[in-house]
Amino acid sequence: MAPSKKIIQVIFLTSMMWFSVDIMLLITYTTSPDSNFSLKLPFGSDQKRDIEREKDNGRFEIEKLKHDQVEIGPQLPRENPRVGLVDRQRSGLVKKGKDGVVNFQQQHNVVAMANDNPTHAEEEFDVRSRQKDLESVNQNDRQNVAPNGHNLDHNERQPIDDHRKEGVDQIRRHNVDQGVDHHEKDGETDNQASESISEYLESTSGSIEKKTPPHSATKKPPTYHYVRDLDVTSKPRDPNGPGEMGKGVRTEGKDAGRVAEGFRHASFNEFVSDMISLERAVPEKRPQMCKRKKYVDDLPDTTIIICFTEESWSTLLRTVHSVLNRSPPELVKEIILVDDFSQREYLKQPLDEYMSKFPKVKILRLAQRQGLIRARLRGAEIAQGTVLTFLDSHVECHVGWLEPLLQRIWEERTRVVCPALDSIDATTFRYEGSGEIMGAFEWDLQFHWVGLPRRELKRRQDESYPIRTPAIAGGLFSIDRDWFYKLGSYDKGMDIWGGENIELSLRTWMCGGSMEILPCSRVGHIFRKTQPYKFPDGNVKTFLRNTQRVVEVWLDDFKPLFYSMRPELKSRSYGDVSDRLALKERLQCKDFKWYLDNVYPELDVPDMDVQTRGEMRNIGVNKCLDRASNGPLGLYPCHGQGGHQAFSLSKKGRLQHESKCALPWKSTERVGLSNCRAVRIFQFQHAKNGAMIEVQTKKCLGVSRDKNFVILQQCDGSQKQKWKWGTYIQ
The missing domain is CATH 2.80.10.50 (Trefoil (Acidic Fibroblast Growth Factor, subunit A))
Incomplete structure (x- = not known):
């Protein structure tokens, strides 16, 4: 009997051991974000419990939960390109308990917010941005939830790491794996749709640096958040004030003289502009899907460069206020105002005194007139941000305008991205949205807007998707700072402005980059019919000379088509372009035929015979x-x-x-x-x-x-x- 008892005991203990192993495996599997099961964990109302797990050789911590019951559900499907990895692991896993909603707060340097974002129905969690809600979160949790709480007034430029240490193709593969760049075209990903560009990048040995991947085994994966619709003002708005919510302002006959004087002074209705608040609200113009997009917490910061000459006081200040009021503070490294030798008194000491209230605003004054192109280069020289963002001096940034721009560059540093340009009426200052358009040009190389071709409409799944544009208007865009200089910055042989946007567009596409307009990033712009300042050699002559430089460097065998439009230019000098041709050779850029075939097939080539x-x-x-x-x-x-x-x-x-x-x-x-x-x-x-x-x-x-x-x-x-x-x- 004794041996039988021992055998029974051994069998019983062995069974219990295997049963325990099965239970442990089940718990491990069901609490994984990759699991399709759910596990309900009961918590007492006064209990706190830490849930920890090992992930990719790194420690991942889920915040301490204080609720009666929390359900940890399955990972959200990767096919949703708007949901980031850690959001699936953290935010997507947390749902309503008996006593309400689990709040995962995010810390910001400003408290005032507007237009809290709706949550996904399937996620049912509430994202708030209130400083007071963080009182119950310990310091470790605070670092996990609010990784962007940097000291923005620090003048040292942060070391470039993260995504910037990997090659372009590595970034693309990583983005698809992480579900952040899964834009489909006819059943393919956005990267597959750009196969011709990717093959070209691989063939240009050394033209784009190959660097160490950012998310190694020793680093935590990125965390994500919904766009923060910041709209902070220095004082409460008057909802009935002139121009509020982007409404147009009509003037009376008695003001006709002052209106006319304003147009002579600024080429827009300066009289009406001065009536409108410097911090007015603008109407919502983003596609509905934009509020469901997510952005990585550790976005690169940016230097915002605004060049001006003889700009009106109210439009310049409204531009700066819209940037400061509607941008996450940790993302704005600095704002550089480049004064291109303005002579108006209010743009001197009064401007210095006004901007002294804002530590991030710097004013760079040029000793002589340089023009937009060289003024931007001067601003870029002293910029400390990872990304350069160029803006005109008469714009109004929409809420949520900045994060979409920086996200696309974070995903791939060779992108040049532009906000969708809404229109501010030059007479009434009414803020009006724009449709789905892209930048284009004809054989005279003059920029204009066109509707989206069928191929682009088919590629984009909804109206919030980035628009691939053959060209940009040039006034407003963001670009990785290192890529800007590697790509050749601006052609220093060009004068004032005109043609530089087409040159940058061709150079970007033909030398390994891409260009996009982002409908979720919007900026209102005053479109003037004339310029209030003078060109030393006349605006037409300056534009044509700049355009000739573009033609001679980038149009290759198609140059005769331009000169058939402007035969008188054949004998005119356009300066030395040898350095730009050398740049083209060094970057191993594609030819213009490639651009027509792959980027802008809608530009018909006239019969050259x-x-x-x-x-x-x-x-x-x-x-x-x-x-x-x-x-x-x-x-x-x-x-x-x-x-x-x-x-x-x-x-x-x-x-x-x-x-x-x-x-x-x-x-x-x-x-x-x-x-x-x-x-x-x-x-x-x-x-x-x-x-x-x-x-x-x-x-x-x-x-x-x-x-x-x-x-x-x-x-x-x-x-x-x-x-x-x-x-x-x-």
């Missing part, structure tokens, strides 16, 4: 064909400057202007311009100084009765149906 080009002068009325607007083609006095009067006639008979071809205008006898791939494109026969005969209809291109438009009419051999081109090509 032409029989005539230049101005097209009607012999009968001595006026030239002119694309004056988006309407039908008109006739205007010849000016010999190309531009809207630069046309070509291909050997196939197509009448072309830039990338557009002539065709019927709205089923009338008039002639318009449209995509050269349109179904009904005119085809002309032309003999030197003779008629332009449309092949299909056998009609001639003539002149309307008012002599302002061209029309197709029965051929009669009159002088009004004869045309002389600027250049005939043999």
Whole structure:
């Protein structure tokens, strides 16, 4: 019997041991964020309990919970690109208990908040930003919840680490793994959609530094938060004040003189601007999905550079206040105001005294007029932030504007990102939202906005997704500081401003970077029709010279298309571009054909095999064909400057202007311009100084009765149906 008892005891103890192991494995599995099970842990109302686990050789701590019952649920699916890793581990795991909601607070340097964000229904936790709520959180917990509580007035530049120590392709792979860059295109990720760019980056040996990955086994994974809609003001707003909530302000007839004086002074209604609060509220213009996005806690900081010359007092101050009031303080390293040799007295000592109230604001004064391009370079030279953010001096930042910009750069340092530009009416100062648009240009290289092409609409899953843009307007953007200089900063051979935005756009795309407009980051901008300051050599001449430098460096075999628009520039000097060509070679940049194929396929290439080009002068009325607007083609006095009067006639008979071809205008006898791939494109026969005969209809291109438009009419051999081109090509 004794041996049998021993055998039974051994069997019993062995069974209990295996049962204990199973229980421990079950608890370990169910409390893992990767688990699909849930475990309910009972807590007494006066009990505190620490839950700890080992993760990636590092210690991960879940905050002490003080509730009757807390449910730890499954990890949120990775397919949701808006949910960060640690949010799934921490915030996504915490749900309502019997006594209410578990609050995981975040510490901020400012207490005043507006527009608390809605939470996910499936997460049901409440994110607040109140200093007083942190009283029950110990110091260790406080560090976990509020990793961004830095001393922002510290002047030493922080060492560059984290994501900046890894290569571009490593960053992309890491982002996809972490679920922070999972933008799909036809079933593929955002990175796969950029395969041609990624392959190019791999081929450019040494053009982008390969650095140590940021999240090694010894570091904790990043933590995330919802966007903080900060809107702090120095005093309560008057809800009925002029222009409040972005409303327009109408003036009375008695104020007409002061309004006119303001326009002469500023090229916008300075009188109305001065009536509006420097800290006015603006209406919500972000897509709804933006409030559900999450951003890493350890975002890089930024230096905000605002250049100005003879700027109006109220618009300049409103710009600065909107940055300070609506930006997380820990993310703003400094604001540098670069005064480009302003002469107005209020921009001297009064401005110094006003800005002395804000420790982060610095004023750099230039001893002579430099222009926007060189002024920005001077500001960048003294910047200490990890990221450079350039703003115009007459803008209003929307709530939540900064974090989306820094997040995209944190994910990939070679991105150049821009806020969506809302419009502030130059007359009434009404704040109006903008639609889904991207930056573009034609063969004259003048920037303009266009609607999104079908390929981009298809790639983006919703209206909050970043927009890949072939070009940027240039006034407002953020860029990694080291990448800015590695990429060649600005062309120092350019004057004042004009063309630098197209140059930066081409250089970024062709040399390994990318450009995006972020609908979740919004800034209102006053769009002026004229500039209140002077260009030393005139604005047109300055713009054309700058643009020539872009053409000579970046357009390669497509340069003749630009000069067909501006034939008079062939003999003009544009300065020495040897250093920019050397930069292009050093960075192993792609050619312009690659840019057209991969970035901007919507830019049609005109038929370069032409029989005539230049101005097209009607012999009968001595006026030239002119694309004056988006309407039908008109006739205007010849000016010999190309531009809207630069046309070509291909050997196939197509009448072309830039990338557009002539065709019927709205089923009338008039002639318009449209995509050269349109179904009904005119085809002309032309003999030197003779008629332009449309092949299909056998009609001639003539002149309307008012002599302002061209029309197709029965051929009669009159002088009004004869045309002389600027250049005939043999």
